[in-house]
Amino acid sequence: MQTILGMILGAVLLALGVYVYDSMQTSSVANGQVAETNRTIVNWDVVASDWHSLKARAHDDWVRISSK
Known part of the structure; x- marks a missing residue:
């Protein structure tokens, strides 16, 4: 643990x-x-979009599983 x-x-x-x-x-x-020499490591706009998609998919899957 x-x-x-x-x-x-x-x-x-x-x-x-x-x-x-x-x-x-x-x-x-x-x-x-x-x-340009000091560019950021992560494109945070893409991370936010992917995180939103992950949360929406998890929520939809939870609703689908819990309705059975």
Whole structure:
């Protein structure tokens, strides 16, 4: 149980660390070609879209399973 909890905590800390690192980087859209060397690691718009799709699918599956 401690191993699973440690893996989950590690994944959360990794995602949080990447988000903090990316939020401190300049945007290449806002500052033109000068900022291309400091691009973010993760495209957070795509992550948000995928997360929304995952939540919607899980909700739909839960409704389908619980209605049986």
